[in-house]
Amino acid sequence: TVTPIPSNTSNITRTLTFTPVTMGPDQLNGDFLINNASMDINIINYTIPFNNTEIWELINQSAISHPFHIHDVQFYILSRNGVAAPINEQGRKDVVLVKPQETVRFIAKFEDFYNDTLPYMYHCHLLPHEDGGMMGQFIVENPVITGYSLSDNDFTIHPNPTDGAIHITSKKDFPIEKIELFNALGQLLQTNRLAYIQDYKLFTNNFQSGVFIIKIYSGKNIITKNIIVH
Template sequence: MKRRTLFALTGLAVLAGCGSPGAGSKGNTGLSFANRLTVPPLLAPTVTADGTKQFALTMRKGRTAILPGKPTATWGFNGAFLGPTVRAARGDRISMRVRNQLGEPSTVHWHGMRLPAAMDGGPHQVVAPGATWTPHWTIDQPAATSWYHPHLHGSTAMHVYRGLAGLFLIDDAETAALGLPSTYGVDDVPLILQDKVLDADGGLKEDPEPTWGLIGDQILVNGVHDPFFEVTTTSVRLRILNGSNARMYNVEFADRRRFAVIGTDAGLLAAPVSVDRVQLSPGERVEIVVEFAPREQVVLRSVGGDHGIDEGDHQLLKFIAAEQLRPGRPVPQRLATTPRVEAPADATQRRFRLSGSDEINGREMDMSRIDEVVPAGATEIWHVQNTVYAHNFHIHEVAFRILDIDGRQPPAYLQGPKDTVFVPEKSTVRLAVRFGHHTDPTTPYMYHCHILRHEDKGMMGQFVIVEPGTEASVPRTLSNHHQHG
């Protein structure tokens, strides 16, 4: 029996055991909320004479006591676990100094960033042990919550799981004028959700046996187990990232209070959407604003679903409001004015078939093969068909809009700008995809499942962006992999 066929059958067997919330799955609902939430520090840049903001990130090994008194081996940027928050504004010239002190190769991908392919940090921009990579670009996209993480082909899952991840926040003048909560760490709070498997000694276990890879029963928020957050304002903006390898979260408050979704992966919505639950597959982000009253306490949680990757009910974080809260402004009813992504009537249509855990359109990833050639500035319609169990789909460099999921409109809060989308089992998602203007016929961007074990196993393809009219002359085989260090 072929390996991928056996793997697909195993996946179906796993799916069969994952039903409604709590159906034979582990949860984590007995927390005491004993640990103060850590907010990742903002990384201060050095500003050069020409105004360029230089940020320094060092990948390194360390030890972290995820459980009190039980340190375990972890990886981090500029520290032992996770990384600082990089923050810059539209129009800023950026330079990064990424140093690798891991003792093995890695990369750093700027997930959600619109930038030249050679600066993207995908599997071709390898940073060798001891080397320093210095990508640079000008930020030219709307305000958004993006992030950074390794993208070394075959090792992405383990590098992220061990702790290499951080946020990259983009600001712009239009968003700043809206009066949204914006004091970082006070009323503008990042939440990086990750699940871990811990052994009896509190150590990280790395045993990706299930179809989707590691799905842990311990949830960390910003690297903190069993956390609480002290609320000091009536309105709090939460920037929530699903930084897990495979787990999907169905996020709600325990009292089912409603909150306003104001943004998704690639920027703000045109108007806020009131909901009581949001769904986040790996790599997706959402920005919400929630209201609190003095002295109240409420738990943020994830409830189990029937997709296999969202098994079990899990408490995430307890919010504890102070006796007196500083009042906030109401969320504006008009947010982003950026036109939504619209495909022309004659838009190019591309089709992608996800099968098993390691193929797109019947082929595994090949670092030397260009799968798609796209003219700069194009808006296309991509059909992403999932023939098996749960997958999702991330496209580098772009912003897209979900047109429909199996012919039905997505929920209103998912109709904003995105770069990652959940593709339910045996469904087809149509996307209107807007590409940028950075051209390079010899350096590819990636599209792939963001369930990281699937990505590592080969569920990934490559595309280049080229000058319009030159598509037919672009070689489909790469002669080198642009490795650094």
């Protein structure tokens, strides 16, 4: 068999598409994107539950090959352009070459390590592409951690009311993982996934005046606050 992990045990399929920043002949000089985005150190691209089994689908829409590397786990290649992996690719891997206009699918189980604070990386293993932003990051979270009830003393949110931006600052023990913003009806307006930072500036220039609800996540810890926009 190609893999000892049956594909029907996958909890989710994630698609990562590689594209050049510049189309045409100049694309061979880089840079390249993953899912139309360059690496942002303040963004966690994926939050993966510990023990999750996942299929990652790599679609290369560029004119150059990309050796894709993932940290934390090793994986088994399922197919190239729908054809089962050849015998030389049937072992455990942590790098796979994705050729131009090729789709590679692999399966992995995130069962070895978890850390709700420190992210793992995935990226093209060509250094110029990696340095040019062809990277992303994910965390593997432990779903059994019990949450701590945050208090107003753990974060400062100012100015409130505001007419332009809200500054959110956390104590060092509670770095910010994610911020969600809701309107007064409880409808989710935006989600900002962050890389466990201490300070964040939420711009409100495009919001209508009114009361909004902000939910701040730090690991398994959550606090909810009302903000007023003039």
